[in-house]
Amino acid sequence: MVFDLKWGILATGGIAETFTRDLLIAPEKRGTTDVTHTVTAVGSSSKKSSAESFIDRLQIPSPVTAYGSYEEVVKDPAVQAVYIGSPHSHHYQHAMLALHAGKHVLCEKALTINAAQAKRLFELAKQKGLFFMEAVWTRFFPLSIQVRELIQNGAIGEVLRVVSDLSIGVHPETEWSLDHRMVNKDLAGGALLDLGIYSLTWVFQILYHTLPRSQRKPPISHCLAYVTLPGNGTSTAVAMTAFRVGTDPDGHGSAGPSIKIQGTKGHIHVFGPAFAPQWYRVIPSSQPNEPTTVQDVHMPVPEGRGMFWEADEVARCLRDGKLESEGLPWEESLVIMEVLDEVRRQGGTDLLRES
Ligand SMILES: NC(=O)C1=CN([C@@H]2O[C@H](COP(=O)(O)OP(=O)(O)OC[C@H]3O[C@@H](n4cnc5c(N)ncnc54)[C@H](OP(=O)(O)O)[C@@H]3O)[C@@H](O)[C@H]2O)C=CC1
Numbered sequence: 001m002v003f004d005l006k007w008g009i010l011a012t013g014g015i016a017e018t019f020t021r022d023l024l025i026a027p028e029k030r031g032t033t034d035v036t037h038t039v040t041a042v043g044s045s046s047k048k049s050s051a052e053s054f055i056d057r058l059q060i061p062s063p064v065t066a067y068g069s070y071e072e073v074v075k076d077p078a079v080q081a082v083y084i085g086s087p088h089s090h091h092y093q094h095a096m097l098a099l100h101a102g103k104h105v106l107c108e109k110a111l112t113i114n115a116a117q118a119k120r121l122f123e124l125a126k127q128k129g130l131f132f133m134e135a136v137w138t139r140f141f142p143l144s145i146q147v148r149e150l151i152q153n154g155a156i157g158e159v160l161r162v163v164s165d166l167s168i169g170v171h172p173e174t175e176w177s178l179d180h181r182m183v184n185k186d187l188a189g190g191a192l193l194d195l196g197i198y199s200l201t202w203v204f205q206i207l208y209h210t211l212p213r214s215q216r217k218p219p220i221s222h223c224l225a226y227v228t229l230p231g232n233g234t235s236t237a238v239a240m241t242a243f244r245v246g247t248d249p250d251g252h253g254s255a256g257p258s259i260k261i262q263g264t265k266g267h268i269h270v271f272g273p274a275f276a277p278q279w280y281r282v283i284p285s286s287q288p289n290e291p292t293t294v295q296d297v298h299m300p301v302p303e304g305r306g307m308f309w310e311a312d313e314v315a316r317c318l319r320d321g322k323l324e325s326e327g328l329p330w331e332e333s334l335v336i337m338e339v340l341d342e343v344r345r346q347g348g349t350d351l352l353r354e355s
């Protein structure tokens with residue numbers, strides 16, 4: 001029995017379009033046969049015509065309803081799950097709106113502007129028995145799953161250090177106007193919440209998520225440069241992000257991997273942007289009189305961007321009656337938000353206020 005999930009899309013901006021286009025790709029093209037996706041409503045907070053042109057531009061199959069407000073989307077009985085594609089600054093308000101209306105929620109990253117907001121959302125989702133997940137699509141890439149499995153199977157021994165970087169080498173002053181969401185403080189702009197969350201995602205995927213849930217503990221220390229998580233030993237991580245320098249200046253990996261995972265028996269290097277990695281390399285430690293071979297594994301995204309994998313996860317969780325995904329449990333999103341709070345506490349910004 002195929003499970004079809006009916007989506008309501010909140011926002012008609014860049015990511016809402018990217019995500020919706022991925023939803024419209026036939027699932028069998030990625031080997032998915034157990035779930036399907038239907039876009040049943042699109043809401044624009046600015047004007048109904050924005051939703052109507054979004055539907056026309058993406059050629060979303062009928063029946064699909066265009067709304068001029070998010071409130072109308074979350075009230076639509078045909079909508080089962082809501083995808084939130086507004087700026088981080090407004091995720092909290094829009095997720096509250098959807099949860100209070102009884103809708104399951106997939107909300108773009110960064111989930112909120114601080115941990116206090118995230119905590120309240122998880123409490124409400126639990127209280128109402130609703131599915132809720134932060135849309136960190138990277139976690140549901142087959143590449144990410146395969147790398148996590150290699151770590152769990154001891155392919156490079158005990159991992160003691162992760163160095164992760166998502167930096168994009170742009171010139172904000174010339175590439176973005178000051179009201180652009182990437183630099184607009186009113187929209188929680190800045191590299192940390194927009195990009196830094198991916199550097200931290202790789203730190204947590206490897207040093208936290210690969211542990212049994214009972215052994216996962218928040219970092220025991222942070223400083224602006226290092227996050228130390230308890231493992232069997234003590235693992236250290238460096239998570240970096242920046243606008244003005246780039247991780248991969250020529251786009252071909254010539255400057256090295258985006259993520260270096262260093263274990264007692266070798267390394268795994270991940271190449272491509274941390275949000276959508278394309279290939280990884282396993283580099284075993286050399287052994288005396290034993291030849292070692294470096295293995296490159298290329299896993300390009302088939303058609304689309306790869307957001308369909310997180311959507312498939314949402315559909316499977318709802319089919320199976322789960323409120324949270326094992327791929328990104330609420331607790332892990334919250335711990336990462338707490339790290340982002342701590343970085344700002346040390347770096348001195350005011351987004352920590354509870355609102
Ligand atoms: N997973 C990924 O790869 C990516 C994720 N993102 C995330 O998605 C979110 C949105 O980014 P992006 O789509 O690039 O942003 P855009 O500015 O392109 O779109 C944001 C949309 O949100 C809606 N919106 C609602 N309230 C506001 C508000 N107060 N100010 C501005 N827009 C508002 C608007 O749509 P409307 O008027 O129709 O309501 C707007 O078009 C961010 O949180 C970002 O982190 C972004 C890019 C990639």
Ligand SMILES: O=C1OC[C@@H](O)[C@H](O)[C@H]1O
Pocket residue numbers: 194195275
């Ligand atoms: O989530 C994201 O991934 C890709 C980036 O270009 C974008 O700014 C960010 O929001």
